[in-house]
Amino acid sequence: MKTGKIRTILLALPLILQLTSCGTAMESADMMVTNKVSAPGAAVFYDADIPAEAEFGFAADIADTVTSSAAGNAAPANDLAERKIIRTANIRFETKTYDEFLAEMSACIRQHGAYIESEESYGGGIYDTYSTRSAYLTVRVSLDAYDSFMTQACTIGSVTYKSENSSDVTMAYVDTESRIRSLETEYDALLAILEKATKLEDVISLQSRISEVTYELETYKSQLRKYDDLISYCTVHIDVSEVEKVTPNVREMTFGEKLRDGLADTFEDIADDASAFALWFVTSLPYFVLWAVFITAAVLLLRRLVERYKKRRIRKMIDRQLGRIQPTAEQESHETNEPTQTNS
Secondary structure, X not given: OOHHHHHHHHHHHHHHHHHHHOOOHHHHHHHHHHHHHHOOOHHHHOOOOOOHHHXXXXXXXXXXXXXXXXXXXXXXOOOHHHOOEEEEEXXXXXXXXXXXXXXXXXXXXXXXXXEEEEEEEEEOOOOOHHHOEEEEEEEEEEOOOHHHHXXXXXXXXXXXXXXXXXXXXXXXXXXXXXXXXXXXXXXXXXXXXXXXXXXXXXXXXHHHHHHHHHHHXXXXXXHHHXXXXXXXXXXXXXXXXXXXXXXXXXXXXXXXXXXXXXXXXXXXXXXXXXXXXXXHHHHHHHHHHXXXXXXXXXXXXXXXXXXXXXXXXXXXXXXXXOOOOOOOHHHHHHHHHHHHHHXX
């Protein structure tokens, strides 16, 4: 088999296989085979000792294989049961009994055959305000149990936010399946050509292309497995916060009930503030005692220094009057000039 023939077939394979991604794959494949057979001078790509009909028949077999693969990749009918839908939900809860809520939610998850994919917890430390806690759960539940799980989960706590989303990935799923079948067809065709290759450079080219096709196949199959996992198991994000009072549904309350609850909230806030102040004051008493001791010690020390200074000054005045201390020249001058200034 000549090098030109190998390269021609390698170049023709991707063009043939791309026909599977459109709805007219059968007609396009037939047209390609017809044009290829009727193309003038096509026999130059083949050995002289191999009949052209056999070579073209091999290409036609490849095209027929691709055509049959394309025929099996038709998009599903517009039936909801046949659609590929990924369902996700987000629920936000408030609860006054944090531990009991998590226990009931865990029991609900086990009851529906679901599992917790990830879990995060926050708060509860001694330095947190009011020591409130919160948690974030990612739950995976099967499609069959999704509706019953959502109904029961929403009754466990007070729901403040809820959203559900359905993402239709049917076209992407079908396209991925089509690409996998096309690559598998190309893989089989490359193996068939590799068995007939005799030259080293042809073998190297074929093996290189086979490696590329294998990598692409694994990539698309991995994407398909991811789709299957997301479709068969729905994802539910649960966010729960511990609160001292659950937010009421004001739309279902009368004016009197709103007024009553408003006054109750006001008095409750006053009581909470008073309790918080008392708690702060009691816990801060050691600081107050330390500051009181420090200030008292400072005042006593200052008073003692002042009294010592006064006593020393009085003692000097007494000694001077008794003549124990001779006044200095400056003091004598001051005492001499003082009466004069007074007389004037």
